[in-house]
Amino acid sequence: MYRLFLVLQIEDNILSIVSISKYSSYLIKIIQENIMIENLLKLMEIDSTSGMEAGLAFFIRDNFRNDNNTIELQDVGDGTYNVFIRWGIPKVIFCTHLDTVPPYISPKFEGDIIYGRGACDAKGQIASMFEACLELKKEGNSGFGLLLLSGEEVGSKGANIANKLIEGCEYVIVGEPTENKIIRAGKGTKRFEVLISGKSAHSGYPHLGDDAVERFRKFLNELADIDFPHDEKLGETTYNISGINAPNAVNVVRTMFFSGFISGLHLIQTGLLQTN
Numbered sequence: 001m002y003r004l005f006l007v008l009q010i011e012d013n014i015l016s017i018v019s020i021s022k023y024s025s026y027l028i029k030i031i032q033e034n035i036m037i038e039n040l041l042k043l044m045e046i047d048s049t050s051g052m053e054a055g056l057a058f059f060i061r062d063n064f065r066n067d068n069n070t071i072e073l074q075d076v077g078d079g080t081y082n083v084f085i086r087w088g089i090p091k092v093i094f095c096t097h098l099d100t101v102p103p104y105i106s107p108k109f110e111g112d113i114i115y116g117r118g119a120c121d122a123k124g125q126i127a128s129m130f131e132a133c134l135e136l137k138k139e140g141n142s143g144f145g146l147l148l149l150s151g152e153e154v155g156s157k158g159a160n161i162a163n164k165l166i167e168g169c170e171y172v173i174v175g176e177p178t179e180n181k182i183i184r185a186g187k188g189t190k191r192f193e194v195l196i197s198g199k200s201a202h203s204g205y206p207h208l209g210d211d212a213v214e215r216f217r218k219f220l221n222e223l224a225d226i227d228f229p230h231d232e233k234l235g236e237t238t239y240n241i242s243g244i245n246a247p248n249a250v251n252v253v254r255t256m257f258f259s260g261f262i263s264g265l266h267l268i269q270t271g272l273l274q275t276n
Contacts, residue, residue, distance in 0.1 A: 050153045057148070069133075094129040101121075187234050
C-alpha cells in the first residue's frame with residue numbers, strides 16, 4: 001500500500017491540489033523502489049534452478065510487456081528460453097541470466113535486506129535492469145534492450161543461442177555480483193571433456209593391466225606443470241576439474257576414467273593441453 005500526502009485547499013467551493021512538488025520526486029522514488037522490490041520478490045518466488053528457467057521466462061514475458069517494448073522468447077533447445085525485451089532496435093543491451101544454482105531458497109524480506117536464491121545472482125539484476133530500462137524510456141530514449149539468458153550456470157547455453165540471433169548490438173552491460181564495482185573485462189572460458197583409457201585386469205594381477213586412474217594422476221601432474229599465460233589485467237589462468245568418474249568394479253584395474261570437464265581454462269591457446 002502506498003500513501004501520498006497532498007496539500008489541498010478549498011476556494012470558491014472548488015477542491016484543488018496546492019502542492020506536492022516539494023516531496024513529489026521523493027515520493028515517486030519511493031513508489032518506484034517498492035515496485036522494483038515487489039517485482040524482485042515475485043521473480044524469486046519462481047524456482048529457476050538451471051534447467052527449470054522456462055516458468056520464469058513465461059512469467060517475465062506475460063508481466064513485463066507494455067505498450068513501449070517488444071518481448072520475444074528465444075528457444076535454447078533444451079526446454080529453456082532466453083527472454084529478449086527490446087525498446088526499438090538495440091545498440092545497447094543490458095544482460096543477465098534467469099537460472100540460479102541449487103538448491104532453491106524462497107525469498108525473505110527483513111528490514112532492508114532481501115534474502116533467498118537469486119537475490120544477488122542474478123534476479124536482483126533482472127529487477128534493477130528492467131527498472132533502468134523503464135527510466136531510459138521515460139527520458140525519451142530508444143535503441144536498447146534487456147537480454148535474460150538461460151543456462152548461464154551450466155555452460156552459457158543461452159548465450160550461445162543469443163549470439164547467433166542478435167545483430168547490430170554495439171555494447172553489452174552485464175549484470176553480475178561484482179561488489180558494486182564496474183568490471184571492464186572478464187576471462188573467457190574453454191571447456192575440454194577428457195576420456196583416459198587403460199587396460200582392464202584383476203587387481204590381484206595389476207601388472208597385466210594399464211590403470212587409467214594412474215594415467216589420470218600423471219595427467220594432472222602434467223597439467224599443473226603447464227605455464228599457462230598471464231594477463232596484465234585479468235591475472236593468472238585458472239581452471240577447475242569436475243565430473244570425475246571411474247565406472248569400474250572395485251577389484252578391477254580401471255580400464256576407463258572420465259574426468260568429465262576441465263573448465264575455466266582462461267586465455268589458453270589450442271594445443272597447450274595435450275596428453276598421451
